[in-house]
Amino acid sequence: MTTVLAASETVGNPIANIGIFSLFVVVTMVVVIRASKRNATADEFFTGGRGFSGPQNGIAIAGDYLSAASFLGIAGAIAVYGYDGFLYSIGFLVAWLVALLLVAELLRNTGKFTMADVLSFRLKQRPVRLAAATNTLTVSLFYLLAQMAGAGGLVALLLDIRSRTGQSVVIAVVGVLMIVYVLVGGMKGTTWVQIIKAVLLIVGAGFMTVMVLAKFGLNFSEILGSAQSAISGATTGGVAKRDVLAPGAQYGGSLTSQINFISLALALVLGTAGLPHVLMRFYTVPTAKEARRSVVWAIALIGAFYLFTLALGYGAAALVGPDRILSAAGGVNSAAPLLAFELGGVILLGVISAVAFATILAVVAGLTITASASFAHDIYASVLKKHKVTEAEQVRVSRITAVVLGVFAIGLGILANGQNVAFLVALAFAVAAAANLPTIVYSLYWKRFNTRGALWSMYGGLISTIVLIVFSPAVSGAKTSMIPGADFAWFPLANPGIVSIPLAFALGIVGTLTSSDRGNPEVNAEMEVRSLTGIGAEKAVAH
Numbered sequence: 001m002t003t004v005l006a007a008s009e010t011v012g013n014p015i016a017n018i019g020i021f022s023l024f025v026v027v028t029m030v031v032v033i034r035a036s037k038r039n040a041t042a043d044e045f046f047t048g049g050r051g052f053s054g055p056q057n058g059i060a061i062a063g064d065y066l067s068a069a070s071f072l073g074i075a076g077a078i079a080v081y082g083y084d085g086f087l088y089s090i091g092f093l094v095a096w097l098v099a100l101l102l103v104a105e106l107l108r109n110t111g112k113f114t115m116a117d118v119l120s121f122r123l124k125q126r127p128v129r130l131a132a133a134t135n136t137l138t139v140s141l142f143y144l145l146a147q148m149a150g151a152g153g154l155v156a157l158l159l160d161i162r163s164r165t166g167q168s169v170v171i172a173v174v175g176v177l178m179i180v181y182v183l184v185g186g187m188k189g190t191t192w193v194q195i196i197k198a199v200l201l202i203v204g205a206g207f208m209t210v211m212v213l214a215k216f217g218l219n220f221s222e223i224l225g226s227a228q229s230a231i232s233g234a235t236t237g238g239v240a241k242r243d244v245l246a247p248g249a250q251y252g253g254s255l256t257s258q259i260n261f262i263s264l265a266l267a268l269v270l271g272t273a274g275l276p277h278v279l280m281r282f283y284t285v286p287t288a289k290e291a292r293r294s295v296v297w298a299i300a301l302i303g304a305f306y307l308f309t310l311a312l313g314y315g316a317a318a319l320v321g322p323d324r325i326l327s328a329a330g331g332v333n334s335a336a337p338l339l340a341f342e343l344g345g346v347i348l349l350g351v352i353s354a355v356a357f358a359t360i361l362a363v364v365a366g367l368t369i370t371a372s373a374s375f376a377h378d379i380y381a382s383v384l385k386k387h388k389v390t391e392a393e394q395v396r397v398s399r400i401t402a403v404v405l406g407v408f409a410i411g412l413g414i415l416a417n418g419q420n421v422a423f424l425v426a427l428a429f430a431v432a433a434a435a436n437l438p439t440i441v442y443s444l445y446w447k448r449f450n451t452r453g454a455l456w457s458m459y460g461g462l463i464s465t466i467v468l469i470v471f472s473p474a475v476s477g478a479k480t481s482m483i484p485g486a487d488f489a490w491f492p493l494a495n496p497g498i499v500s501i502p503l504a505f506a507l508g509i510v511g512t513l514t515s516s517d518r519g520n521p522e523v524n525a526e527m528e529v530r531s532l533t534g535i536g537a538e539k540a541v542a543h
Contacts, residue, residue, distance in 0.1 A: 020353075020354040021357050023354075024200075024354050024358050025361075028192075028193050028196060028197075032190075032192065032193060052285055052290075054289070054290040054293025054296075055294070055297050056195060056294075057282075058293065058295065058301070059195045059198045059301065060195050060281060061278065061298040062198045062298050063195060063197045063201070063362050064278055064366045065092075065302055066201055066302065067146070070092065071205070071356050072334075072356060073332075073333060073423065073425065074086075074306075074309045075313045075336040075339070076313075076325065078309065078310065078317070079322060079335040079339075080332055082231060082314070082317070084251050086310055086313065087247075087264075087265070088268065088426070089309050091268025092268060092302075094268075094269050095269045095270065095272035095273070097299070098270060099273040099278065102273055102441065103273050103279070105282070105291055105295075107279055107440070108282035108291045109532070115374070115436065116132035116374060116377075117377075119439055119440065119443050121523070122443070122520065122523040123449075123451040127451060128458075129382045129383055131455055132436075132458065133374045134462070135435040136276040136374040138431060140405070141409065142427055143277070143363075143428040144364055144368070144408075144409035144412070145412045145424055145427075146427075147363050147364045147413075148174060148409055148414075148417075149413055149417050149424055151174040151360045151413070167417055171413045174360060174361065174413075175407070178361060178365050178368055178406055179368070179402055179403055181193060181365040182365050182372065182399075183402060193361070193365060197358045197359055197361070198301065201355050201358070204351065206304070208308075208336075208343060209312060211344070212311050212315035213311065215315075215319065223311065223315055224245055226317075226319075227314040227315075227317035227318040230318055259498065263493050263495045264494075264497065266433070266497040266501055267429045267430035267433055267495050267497030268429055270497075270501060271433040272432075274437035274440060276432075276436070277366050277367045277371075280373070312339060316338065316339040319343070325338060368405055368406060372398040372402040376397040376398035377398075380394070380397045381393075381397075416482055427469055427495065431462065434465045434500040434503070435461040436461075437504075438501075439457045439458050442508050444531060446512075447524050449512050450512050450517040451517060452515040453507075453508045453511035457504050460504055460507040461503065461504030464496070468499060471489055471491045472491045472492075472495075472496065473489050474494045474495070476489050477489035
């Protein structure tokens with residue numbers, strides 16, 4: 001108990017912790033302002049003028065992909081549940097390979113600014129763009145939800161703020177900073193923030209991993225043994241007397257729990273290939289060759305980081321303990337910061353917490369620029385104005401959308417505060433996998449696919465996923481729910497992927513086969529050539 005109180009007093013010192021974070025904000029804001037000197041055209045604001053090299057974009061992709069869930073949520077899940085927590089790392093990494101092999105380069109070659117450019121290439125522009133933009137905004141909001149919740153938990157730990165009101169103020173501050181980054185920097189500024197953040201995060205996690213290994217004589221088995229002892233003796237969170245070196249600590253036991261694990265795995269593995277903010281990064285490089293180079297860099301960095309999470313999670317279990325983690329102000333999300341405090345005192349805690357906060361800021365900025373670009377380019381310019389709009393006007397509408405989206409994200413983040421951020425991101429992945437992935441795959445690989453199939457798949461996947469989430473234990477009916485005092489959950493699974501993803505794929509097939517529309521053979525052929533070769537990728541898409 002004394003250790004917990006000492007930690008609370010120390011992390012509550014704002015001078016070291018918030019001072020380091022403020023330094024990061026100042027440095028990155030200077031970078032953003034310098035990078036934003038040329039942001040007048042839509043191409044510069046949305047894609048950074050396609051001026052980034054493969055390695056730069058690869059580091060930025062890692063910065064975009066390694067979110068608060070990766071650092072805070074997964075480390076906490078491993079620290080509390082052991083092997084079952086590491087399944088998040090495995091799922092996120094395998095998901096990246098699915099995105100690479102199935103869609104990444106083909107999307108980059110076919111589109112211009114957004115995912116909707118690809119989906120509407122050979123289908124009816126207005127209804128498909130509207131559906132794609134709606135899905136992009138929804139997925140972005142779900143993902144922002146997780147990042148905001150991570151911000152609340154992290155600063156709750158830093159300042160020992162246990163009241164929901166205080167944490168809500170913190171979430172609002174993060175939201176405001178996010179809006180400023182996007183308004184000032186556009187994609188160019190956001191990309192540089194992501195590059196800086198990725199380097200800091202991977203170096204920081206690598207440094208902590210080395211320190212954890214050094215504590216146990218560079219013997220990973222010693223870490224696992226100590227973690228097993230610590231978690232087996234835990235008295236809170238329902239994790240006592242579990243073999244955390246084997247599957248089942250979190251997703252074992254009942255049949256419902258096991259099915260929930262399969263559902264979670266489906267959402268994680270298939271979700272990345274439908275995440276608009278990750279896919280949009282491929283439009284920031286000038287050639288297909290640079291896109292492939294960026295993928296190699298991204299996979300190397302992301303793979304290394306997820307190996308680090310294994311050592312960090314089990315290290316936190318061994319050195320900090322599940323009881324102390326779960327009783328901290330940030331709950332399960334506080335495992336990595338508390339481990340930093342245990343390893344290097346208040347200075348390392350301040351640095352690692354600043355890096356985690358930087359992670360949140362960079363990811364929410366990337367999400368916001370993607371969602372606002374989708375609204376401005378797909379809904380405003382294409383659907384409402386029918387392409388009769390200037391680029392400057394598109395940029396202005398995008399900035400307004402960023403502000404509105406930021407306000408929504410703040411409100412939803414306050415509602416989701418206290419949830420495990422890895423779990424919240426898994427919900428965003430479920431929405432992306434059901435609402436976007438089937439239509440992306442069919443558009444790229446199935447010539448018979450048509451507009452009805454796309455609309456049925458996109459809207460069916462989106463609506464089914466959200467309905468099942470709303471009426472699941474994730475929202476009500478359990479102590480860990482977003483609304484713990486209510487109970488309107490009739491769907492037993494916390495993640496709906498096992499139902500909504502196959503349903504969306506099936507709806508795409510049924511919608512296509514029940515329509516006589518076979519599309520334009522010339523446009524189909526043009527899309528196939530462009531997706532495979534990249535010829536014409538820089539030209540406007542306006543069929």
